[in-house]
Amino acid sequence: MKSLKLNTAVLLMIATFFGGETLEGKSKKQTDSIVVGISNIAGAPEGILEQAEKVAATVLEDAGIIPTWAPCPKPGEKLADFPSCPKSFGINRILVKMGHPFERKDGLKESNFGLAMGSQVIIIFAQVDQAARQAQIHTASALGMIMAHEIGHILLGENSHSKTGIMRPQWSPKEFVQGSPAYCQFTSAQTGKIHMELQKLVKGIEE
Ligand SMILES: [Zn+2]
Numbered sequence: 001m002k003s004l005k006l007n008t009a010v011l012l013m014i015a016t017f018f019g020g021e022t023l024e025g026k027s028k029k030q031t032d033s034i035v036v037g038i039s040n041i042a043g044a045p046e047g048i049l050e051q052a053e054k055v056a057a058t059v060l061e062d063a064g065i066i067p068t069w070a071p072c073p074k075p076g077e078k079l080a081d082f083p084s085c086p087k088s089f090g091i092n093r094i095l096v097k098m099g100h101p102f103e104r105k106d107g108l109k110e111s112n113f114g115l116a117m118g119s120q121v122i123i124i125f126a127q128v129d130q131a132a133r134q135a136q137i138h139t140a141s142a143l144g145m146i147m148a149h150e151i152g153h154i155l156l157g158e159n160s161h162s163k164t165g166i167m168r169p170q171w172s173p174k175e176f177v178q179g180s181p182a183y184c185q186f187t188s189a190q191t192g193k194i195h196m197e198l199q200k201l202v203k204g205i206e207e
Contacts, residue, residue: 031064032198035093036151037072037085042098042125048140049098055144059166060151063186065194067151089119092201094154096121096147114146116153123147145184152186155194162187 036056040049053069060067072085072095079085086093099122113131114123123146132139145166152167153160161169165187186194 029064030195033066035068035086037070037095039072039074039097041074042100044098044125051140052143055141056147059148063191094119098125101126114150116150121150
């Protein structure tokens with residue numbers, strides 16, 4: 001299990017990141033597509049989810065990972081009513097669940113906002129929302145960053161935290177002061193690994 005701890009510093013850092021970083025000037029990089037199903041179990045406002053998807057897409061697309069977002073059923077709903085939801089999941093078809101607090105018993109602590117296991121991400125929406133409000137930043141920004149981090153865990157597999165970039169396990173106040181947008185990106189090594197893994201799937205399908 002991997003979890004993401006978030007504090008006020010990261011939330012402030014997120015606000016900084018979205019103040020001006022763009023993808024302009026970057027071109028001719030490898031791109032691969034993924035589908036990300038969203039099961040909104042916790043009933044997060046649709047407007048916030050849409051904005052969060054854009055935030056997460058900014059981080060992912062910077063690494064050449066192009067996400068398509070697909071609404072998926074929550075318990076009690078029928079898959080047939082969600083035609084764009086993948087029928088099966090893997091590292092290129094990821095399911096993100098907006099969960100309720102404490103729906104797991106195996107170590108998901110109050111200070112954690114999300115976790116990634118197999119091809120599934122669980123994000124505890126209420127806790128993200130509360131922390132964002134306390135830090136006076138947009139919930140959608142925090143949610144999007146956490147989505148990108150947890151999706152990163154699925155794409156990268158085991159031991160995917162790093163000292164720099166979006167896959168840092170925590171954002172410290174010191175790093176916030178430094179304020180580099182590099183804190184919100186995948187490292188070049190991570191980007192290379194992700195494309196290698198996604199290309200394996202593409203080639204596997206073609207064979
Ligand atoms: Zn993590």
